[in-house]
Amino acid sequence: MPKITFVSADGAERTDIDAASGSTVMENAIKNMIPGIEAECGGACACATCHVYVDDAWAEKVGSPEPMEEDMLDFAYDVKPTSRLSCQIKVTDELDGLVVQVPERQA
Numbered sequence: 001m002p003k004i005t006f007v008s009a010d011g012a013e014r015t016d017i018d019a020a021s022g023s024t025v026m027e028n029a030i031k032n033m034i035p036g037i038e039a040e041c042g043g044a045c046a047c048a049t050c051h052v053y054v055d056d057a058w059a060e061k062v063g064s065p066e067p068m069e070e071d072m073l074d075f076a077y078d079v080k081p082t083s084r085l086s087c088q089i090k091v092t093d094e095l096d097g098l099v100v101q102v103p104e105r106q107a
Helices: 025-031 056-062 067-073
Strands: 003-007 013-018 051-054 083-085 098-101
Touching (some): 003 025, 051 056, 056 098, 067 083
Parallel strands (some): 003 098
Antiparallel strands (some): 003 013, 051 083, 051 098
16 A cells, blocks of 8 residues: 655654555545645645645656646645645555645645
């Protein structure tokens, strides 16, 4: 089962997150009560409250946002080149070890 590391804005890490392939990073954040992931729309890509920064080492494997996600990122706080909505990142075996950082706040 792939593992995800969530890093909070203050640098604290949660490294014990087992994520089922086919789930989303957001679903795993909510299931594990990761602070800072609000996911107000429940994963419908209709808000920007599950915004994360993908660690540079993982950015290529995770890929770029689709146009709809890019539009929603316009509403996110402090967008960076590796910003993604965690509801749009599907967990695969290739993402075992994925590291994402939660922004200081959500939009």
